[in-house]
Amino acid sequence: xxxxxxxxxxxxxxxxxxxxxxxxxxxxxxxxxxxxxxxxxxxxxxxxxxxxxxxxxxxxxxxxxxxxxxxxxxxxxxxxxxxxxxxxxxxxxxxxxxxxxxxxxxxxxxxxxxxxxxxxxxxxxxxxxxxxxxxxxxxxxxxxxxxxxxxxxxxxxxxxxxxxxxxxxxxxxxxxxxxxxxxxxxxxxxxxxxxxxxxxxxxxxxxxxxxxxxxxxxxxxxxxxxxxxxxxxxxxxxxxxxxxxxxxxxxxxxxxxxxxxxx
Amino acid sequence: xxxxxxxxxxxxxxxxxxxxxxxxxxxxxxxxxxxxxxxxxxxxxxxxxxxxxxxxxxxxxxxxxxxxxxxxxxxxxxxxxxxxxxxxxxxxxxxxxxxxxxxxxxxxxxxxxxxxxxxxxxxxxxxxxxxxxxxxxxxxxxxxxxxxxxxxxxxxxxxxxxxxxxxxxxxxxxxxxxxxxxxxxxxxxxxxxxxxxxxxxxxxxxxxxxxxxxxxxxxxxxxxxxxxxxxxxxxxxxxxxxxxxxxxxxxxxxxxxxxxxxxxxxxxxxxxxxxxxxxxxxxx
Numbered sequence: 425x426x427x428x429x430x431x432x433x434x435x436x437x438x439x440x441x442x443x444x445x446x447x448x449x450x451x452x453x454x455x456x457x458x459x460x461x462x463x464x465x466x467x468x469x470x471x472x473x474x475x476x477x478x479x480x481x482x483x484x485x486x487x488x489x490x491x492x493x494x495x496x497x498x499x500x501x502x503x504x505x506x507x508x509x510x511x512x513x514x515x516x517x518x519x520x521x522x523x524x525x526x527x528x529x530x531x532x533x534x535x536x537x538x539x540x541x542x543x544x545x546x547x548x549x550x551x552x553x554x555x556x557x558x559x560x561x562x563x564x565x566x567x568x569x570x571x572x573x574x575x576x577x578x579x580x581x582x583x584x585x586x587x588x589x590x591x592x593x594x595x596x597x598x599x600x601x602x603x604x605x606x607x608x609x610x611x612x613x614x615x616x617x618x619x620x621x622x623x624x625x626x627x628x629x630x631x632x633x634x635x636x637x638x639x640x641x642x643x644x645x646x647x648x649x650x651x652x653x654x655x656x657x658x659x660x661x662x663x664x665x666x667x668x669x670x671x672x673x674x675x676x677x678x679x680x681x682x683x684x685x686x687x
Numbered sequence: 688x689x690x691x692x693x694x695x696x697x698x699x700x701x702x703x704x705x706x707x708x709x710x711x712x713x714x715x716x717x718x719x720x721x722x723x724x725x726x727x728x729x730x731x732x733x734x735x736x737x738x739x740x741x742x743x744x745x746x747x748x749x750x751x752x753x754x755x756x757x758x759x760x761x762x763x764x765x766x767x768x769x770x771x772x773x774x775x776x777x778x779x780x781x782x783x784x785x786x787x788x789x790x791x792x793x794x795x796x797x798x799x800x801x802x803x804x805x806x807x808x809x810x811x812x813x814x815x816x817x818x819x820x821x822x823x824x825x826x827x828x829x830x831x832x833x834x835x836x837x838x839x840x841x842x843x844x845x846x847x848x849x850x851x852x853x854x855x856x857x858x859x860x861x862x863x864x865x866x867x868x869x870x871x872x873x874x875x876x877x878x879x880x881x882x883x884x885x886x887x888x889x890x891x892x893x894x895x896x897x898x899x900x901x902x903x904x905x906x907x908x909x910x911x912x913x914x915x916x917x918x919x920x921x922x923x924x925x926x927x928x929x930x931x932x933x934x935x936x937x938x939x940x941x942x943x944x945x946x947x948x949x950x951x952x953x954x955x956x957x958x959x960x961x962x963x964x965x966x967x968x969x970x971x
Contacts, residue, residue, distance in 0.1 A: 523748055524745065524746060524747065524748040525747065525748050525749045526745070526747040526749070527747055527749050527750075528749055556744060556745035556747075556939070557744045557745070557747065558741070558742075558744040586936075586938060589936075590741060590871065590935070591869075591870055592869075592870030592871065616936070617936060620932070620936055623932070646943070646947065647936065651928075651931070651932060
């Protein structure tokens with residue numbers, strides 16, 4: 425477990441101003457609004473919790489003294505002596521990821537791994553950035569390292585499953601997405617992914633069962649809608665069988681949509 | 688700006704921006720490799736293909752830079768250091784136009800428009816031939832394969848889709864040559880083939896009456912079915928389903944929105960083609 429000093433990325437003798445300043449920076453980096461539509465949302469939430477907990481203790485003189493007397497204040501014990509900590513690099517990597525700066529994300533994570541190769545976050549985030557760069561073999565290797573370093577979280581298994589699928593290893597993808605659903609919930613997107621993988625290996629029976637489960641759980645799932653042959657015409661969902669008749673009225677909307685938006 | 692698989696203008700601002708980055712990057716790549724005229728060959732379909740086949744990685748904002756637009760006096764965002772991605776798409780875009788030129792030659796079409804087209808893009812095609820021969824691909828072999836596909840298209844067959852078999856096969860082969868999809872090459876072949884079917888069918892339905900008036904070949908002309916529109920509709924929907932289900936399950940929300948919107952636009956094109964067909968029938 426990292427010490428509160430490591431969580432905030434400050435030295436053990438840091439002043440209250442330094443702690444406050446670092447806290448502000450971290451809150452800004454992990455703010456939930458920045459990661460709303462981001463696969464790292466869960467990690468950001470978890471980090472935010474750790475940061476708040478650390479700040480609560482270290483910002484109060486009495487509780488800080490009490491915490492330090494427990495041995496955490498000793499920099500040799502915490503192994504922390506540099507101003508750049510693993511956690512602050514993870515914060516920067518998370519922020520870079522949310523800004524879609526893949527190369528920068530990889531860079532921060534690699535630095536974090538060189539500081540501490542026993543923790544999972546850096547491997548997992550680097551894996552996601554590599555996957556976005558279509559480097560799926562390297563991504564799989566990173567996700568596997570994340571899992572073996574204790575990263576037993578559904579989003580890590582789910583990302584591992586996606587990269588395995590991109591490499592054509594559909595059976596492995598099925599195994600991994602099932603692990604994601606064991607650790608976490610049977611989320612609609614995981615179900616859709618699982619159904620597609622079953623189809624890829626030719627198991628139509630299981631695929632149908634999973635599609636049915638998804639239909640019950642989230643009838644508006646985008647993948648499911650496309651699967652159920654419901655198409656969007658002029659901004660409205662139209663059943664395939666009605667496209668030729670009812671949807672013809674939408675042709676005007678379609679024509680206005682045609683106004684080109686390109687350079 | 689050609690193509691059926693293009694997103695609508697109602698995309699979310701971020702997806703629209705990302706699509707424009709891809710589109711403008713391709714335009715700049717065409718200009719850099721083939722000269723300014725090649726920018727006129729810019730198409731939407733190869734971009735859609737590259738996303739749905741998994742060839743296009745998510746945009747790295749670090750590589751986004753501002754450049755002057757080739758067509759208009761404005762600044763546009765493009766991706767830097769992305770030759771490995773955009774050059775195959777640019778080569779493929781030029782090849783698609785070269786196929787049109789071979790198609791016209793096959794039909795003995797020596798009209799002014801065709802001659803002008805060949806004249807404008809002569810230099811572009813020359814560069815293309817040099818580039819692909821440097822990769823060890825013989826242009827004569829490509830032309831031969833394309834002519835064989837055309838012969839199959841023109842031969843009497845039971846259904847229009849039967850006629851397209853040669854092109855579907857040829858399209859799959861081309862994607863293998865131009866796009867390094869690794870273990871996903873089969874997915875690329877399927878998507879390319881299904882996209883080709885959609886484009887041919889919608890185009891044939893839209894131009895049905897005009898083609899017969901101008902005595903031009905149309906795959907639907909000799910089709911005995913009384914309900915051509917239903918045949919086209921079923922064919923297009925089946926292909927779109929294949930593209931949706933066999934294509935990459937996109938986790939990038941912008942790419943997901945772009946491809947879903949492009950598929951919707953194809954449905955819109957189909958409706959428009961049906962209207963055109965029905966209108967032509969009434970006029971006749």
